[in-house]
Amino acid sequence: MSDAKSLLQELEGLVPECNARLDQASSLSDMEELRVDFLGRKGRLAKIMSGLPALSKEDKPVAGKKANEVKTALTDLIEGRQSQLERAAITESLSRFDPTMPGRTPNQGSLHPVTLVMDEICDVLIGLGFEVATGPEVENDWYNFEALNIPPEHPARDMQDTLYISDSILLRTHTSPLQIRTMMERTPPLAAIAPGKVYRRDSDITHTPMFHQIEGFLVGKDISMANLRGTITAFIHQLFGAETEVRFRPSFFPFTEPGAEVDISCVMCGGTGSIDGKACRVCKQTGWVEILGCGMLDPNVMKAVNYDTEIYSGFAFGVGIERVAMLKYGIGDLRMFFENDIRFLQQFS
Ligand SMILES: [Zn+2]
Structure with missing residues (x-):
């Protein structure tokens, strides 16, 4: 009997003891400690309850009932104090919140410099009457090489380091396959531009494995080198300003005959070859920078798409977008366009 008595006393003692400890608990972690205790x-x-089995049959239910009452009382006490402390914590954190403080402005996205230049070039060429053509970046050999007068074993294939997917499937090395695709779908007269990504196995300060080009081409009756010169000159004057000088140099591309490279007076030094008495690094003191390649469509290209060379002739040109962007913005390293450095990109927003 005395066992039951002391057990009940111990149980009753728990509540006032817990109450006393509650007053000292000042944090939620104190409370957790207390609850576990x-x-x-x-x-x-x-x-205390581990002593229950040793009690007599009559005492067990009495002690069990008491234990439940004490458990409920303790739970109420602890949870009550806990929610009190939680409310206090919220009030405290709200008191530190100052609604008059200026908010953090989220970074605003902007167009990539390559996109800006691409859009600008497209706008100029669309203004000159060209339509936009698009096509696959995964191309087959025929469109990328053979139809453009670059048969297998042709030395010109060495000019471009190609990324092959299989023997006949590759990542297009230029936007020129769009010439072939568009010409096969349409009958002249036609004038189109093909902007997009191209791929080559190349990576250094002036080469990246992926870059952007715009191909332009025009086919019709009596199209001559004069039309090509007029179109390119108008394009460059709109892009770089009417004061820009343009010169054509004979060059070679398998898909043009004749082919030419186009230089413009250096945009950095204004064609003088020096800036403030120092040699201009962009044009290496020559006063000229190369801007694009072009030429009259080779008769073999016309034949590949079944155009009658007795009736039709045409020209094509290809512009490297990054090249133009580097000149327009004075950027020295091509790789900066693709490093996604926010500090670099923010300058164009
Ligand atoms: Zn220069």
Whole structure:
């Protein structure tokens, strides 16, 4: 009997003891400690209750009932104090919140410099009457090489380091396959531009494995080199300003006959070859920078798409977008366009 008595006394003692400890608990972690101490699996209540099996049959229900009452009382006490502390914590954090402080402005996205230049070039050429053509970046050999007068074993294939997917499937090395695709779908007269990504196995300060080109081509009756010169000159004057000088140099591309490279007076030094008495690095003191390649469509290209060379002739030109962007913005390293450095890109927003 005395066992039951002391067990009940111990149980009754838990509530005032817990109450006293509550006053000292000042944080939520104190409260957790206290809860474990009193109500945990190895806590005070559990320890007292471990004496229950030893009690007599009559005492057991009395002690069990008391234990439940104490457990409820302890739980109420602890949870009550806990929610009090939680509310206090919220009030405290709100008191530190100043609604009058200026907010953090989220970074605003902007167009990539390559996109800006691409759009600008397209706008100029669309203004000159060209339509936009698009096509696949994964191309087959025929469109990328053979139809453009570059048969297998042709030395010109060495001019471009090609990324092959299989023997006959590759990543297009230029936007020129769009000439072939468009010409096969249409009958002249036609004038189109093909902007897009191209791929080559190349990576250094002036080469990246992926870059952007715009191909332009025009086919009709009596199209001559004069039409090509007029179109290119108008294009360059709109892009770089009417004061820009343009010169054509004979060059070779398998898909043109004749072919030419086009230089413009250096945009950095104004064609003088020097800036403030120092040699201009962009044009290496020559006063000229190369801007694009072009030429009259080779008769073999016309034949590949079944155009009658007795009736039709045409010209094509290809512009490297990054090249133009580097000149327009004075950027020295091509790779900067693709490093995604926010500090670099923000300058164009
Ligand atoms: Zn220069």
